[in-house]
Amino acid sequence: MPGPHPTRRTALLTAAGLGMGAAVALTDARPASAAPRPFGPYGSPARRLGPRTLYVDPHGRGDHTTVSAAVTAVAGGGWTLVLAPATYRETVTVPADRTGLTLLGAAADPRSTVIVYDNAAGTLKPDGTPYGTGGSATTLVQADGFTARRVTFANDWLRAEHPDITSGTQAVAIRVLGDRSAFHHCRFLGHQDTLYADTRSLGVTARQYYSHCHIEGDVDFVFGRATAVFEDCRFHTLDRDVGFTPYGFVFAPSTARATALGYLATRCRVTSAAPDRAYKLARPWVPSSDTTAWPSLVVRETWLGPGIDAAVPYATMRDAHPWQDQRFAEYRNNGPGARVITPAERPQLTAAGARAHTRETYLGDWAPAHTG
Numbered sequence: 014m015p016g017p018h019p020t021r022r023t024a025l026l027t028a029a030g031l032g033m034g035a036a037v038a039l040t041d042a043r044p045a046s047a048a049p050r051p052f053g054p055y056g057s058p059a060r061r062l063g064p065r066t067l068y069v070d071p072h073g074r075g076d077h078t079t080v081s082a083a084v085t086a087v088a089g090g091g092w093t094l095v096l097a098p099a100t101y102r103e104t105v106t107v108p109a110d111r112t113g114l115t116l117l118g119a120a121a122d123p124r125s126t127v128i129v130y131d132n133a134a135g136t137l138k139p140d141g142t143p144y145g146t147g148g149s150a151t152t153l154v155q156a157d158g159f160t161a162r163r164v165t166f167a168n169d170w171l172r173a174e175h176p177d178i179t180s181g182t183q184a185v186a187i188r189v190l191g192d193r194s195a196f197h198h199c200r201f202l203g204h205q206d207t208l209y210a211d212t213r214s215l216g217v218t219a220r221q222y223y224s225h226c227h228i229e230g231d232v233d234f235v236f237g238r239a240t241a242v243f244e245d246c247r248f249h250t251l252d253r254d255v256g257f258t259p260y261g262f263v264f265a266p267s268t269a270r271a272t273a274l275g276y277l278a279t280r281c282r283v284t285s286a287a288p289d290r291a292y293k294l295a296r297p298w299v300p301s302s303d304t305t306a307w308p309s310l311v312v313r314e315t316w317l318g319p320g321i322d323a324a325v326p327y328a329t330m331r332d333a334h335p336w337q338d339q340r341f342a343e344y345r346n347n348g349p350g351a352r353v354i355t356p357a358e359r360p361q362l363t364a365a366g367a368r369a370h371t372r373e374t375y376l377g378d379w380a381p382a383h384t385g
Contacts, residue, residue, distance in 0.1 A: 051075070051097035053119040062093060070097035080128060081105045084114070093117055096164065098125035104132070109155045109191070109213075118163035123200050123227075128152055129167040134206075135181020136170070143181055146206060150188040155213065157191040160381075167202040185209045189239065194221045195381040201228045204251065205261075210276070211237035215269055215303055222372075222381045233265035235276070236298055238306070240268075242375050243278040244383070250285040250292045250320050259328065260287050263321075264295035268309040268340070274375050275309025275340065283350065285320025294326040294350070295341060299334040311362070311370045313344035321350030325358055344370070 051070050056062045058076055068075030069083045077083040080101050083094045090112035098120040105128055107114055118126035130151040136144050147153075151168050170184035186201050188209035201208045207230035212219040221241040228235060229249035253260045263283060268275035285292060294317065297308035317323075327336040343351070344362040353359045362370065373380075 051119065052095050053121075055095045055117060055119055062095070065092045066095060067092065068095050068097070069101075071099045071101065072097070079103055080116070084108075084111060087111060087114070090114070090158070095119055096126050100127045100129060102129055104130050104151055104153075106153045107156045107159060107191075109157075111156045113158040114156055114160075116159075116161040116164050118161075118165075120163065123163040123165050123198055126163065127165040127167055129165075129169055129186075129202075131168060131170040132184065133168075133170045133175065133178060133181060134183040135175075135178040145181075146183040146185060147188055147209065147211075149183060149206075150185040150209060152187040154187065154189045154191055154194060157193055159189070159191050159194045160197075161195075161199050162197045163199065165200040165202060167200075168204075168207070169202075170204075172204070188237075189221055190219060192217075192219045193379050193381070194219065196221075196223045196226055197382070198224070199226045201226065203230050203234065205230065205232040205234065206236055207234040209237045210235065210239040210241045212239055212269075216271065218272060220376050220379055222376060224381075224383060231261035233262050233296070233298065235263060236265035236267065238267045238269050238272065238275070238303075240272060240274050240375055241276050242372050243276070243281055244372060246278070246281045248278075248281060248283045250283070250287050252286045252288075258291055259293045259322065260291040262293045262296045262328065264310050265298040265330070266295070266308040266310050267298040267300055267303065267306050269303060270305045270307040272309070274370070276311070277370055277372070277375050278310075278312045278315055279372070281312075281315040283315065283317045283321055283348075285318050287320050289319040289349075290322040290324075292320050292322065293328045294321050295336075296328040296330045297334055297336050297339040297341070298330055307340060309340035311342050311344065312346060313362070313367060313370060315346050315351075316348040317346055317350030319349040323350050323352040324354045326350070327358065342366070342370075 093115040132149045134146045166187040168184040168186040183206040186203040190213045219239045223243045226246045231251045266275045299306045329335045342360045342362045344367045
C-alpha cells in the first residue's frame with residue numbers, strides 16, 4: 014500500500030549533490046534569525062560590498078524583506094542583491110532594464126536560500142483567466158546579464174493537491190529570457206516544466222550558462238528555445254504514482270530554425286528516484302507559435318543513470334515532428350542509460366563533429382566564469 018502523498022512543503026527539495034532521494038522540507042533551511050551574520054562574508058547594510066549592493070532579509074536586518082521589493086528598488090544596471098538564508102515565498106520579476114543584476118545567496122549551501130511559489134499554468138489569476146505556462150513562473154528573468162549564485166528557484170505546486178486542474182499542470186520554477194544569463198551552484202526544483210530556458214521573442218538569441226547546478230522534475234523539465242550550456246550539472250528525475258511509462262522527459266528543446274545551437278549538456282549526471290528505464294532523455298517541442306522550430310540538443314561526456322531508457326531514449330511529442338528529424342546527438346556518454354542497444358535510436362557525433370559543440374561555440378564572445 015503506498016504511503017501518504019508528501020505535502021508541497023516536503024516534496025520538492027530533494028537533497029542536491031548527495032545522491033540521496035530523501036526530501037528536505039522548505040522549512041529545513043536554517044532561519045536567518047539563528048545566524049549572527051545573516052549575510053555571511055558579503056558585508057551588511059553597515060559595511061556594503063559596494064554602492065550598488067542591497068541586502069535582503071525577511072527578519073528586517075537588510076535593506077528589504079523580500080526579493081521582489083529589492084528588485085523594484087534598484088535603478089539601472091550592475092546591482093547585487095545579497096539574500097540572507099531564508100525561504101522567500103513570493104514571485105519575482107527581473108525587468109529588462111535591470112541589466113547585470115546578480116542574486117547572491119549568502120549561505121554556502123543553496124538549499125538555505127529558496128525563492129518559491131505555487132502557481133501552475135491552470136491556476137486562475139485574479140481576473141479569472143489562467144496564468145499559462147510562462148505566467149506560472151515563480152521567477153521571471155527578462156534582463157540581460159543576469160547572474161545567480163547559490164540560490165534555489167522552486168515551484169512547489171503539486172498535481173495531487175489540485176484534482177480540479179487536469180490540464181495546465183505545468184508549473185515553472187524559473188523562466189529565463191535574457192542573453193548572457195549565468196547560474197552557478199543553483200538549484201531548480203519543480204515537476205512539469207521546471208526550468209524554462211527561453212528567449213524574449215522568436216528570432217532573438219539568449220545565451221545561458223548553468224554551472225554545477227541541480228535541476229529536477231518529471232515532464233519536460235528543461236525546455237525552451239534558448240542557446241544554453243549545462244556544465245557539470247545534475248539532472249534528477251522524480252518518481253511518480255502513475256501506471257504508465259515514460260514517466261517523463263528531461264529535455265524538451267524548441268530551438269528556432271534560424272538558431273544554430275540549442276541545448277548542450279556536458280560533463281553532467283542524470284540520476285533518478287524512479288524505476289529503471291522510466292524516463293526518456295528528450296523529446297522535441299515544436300510549439301504552435303513556431304511550427305518551423307528545429308529543436309537542438311547535444312548531450313556529451315555525461316553519465317546517464319538507469320532511470321533513462323537506453324533502448325529508446327528519445328520520443329516524439331507530435332507525429333508531424335518526429336525526433337529523428339531534429340538536431341539530437343550524443344558523444345561519449347557513459348552509464349547504464351547510455352548503452353547503445355540500437356544505433357538508430359542513439360545518433361552519435363564523431364570526434365570532428367563534437368568540436369562544434371563546446372561551451373565556447375555555444376556562447377561565442379561571452380565567457381562567463383566557470384564556477385560560482
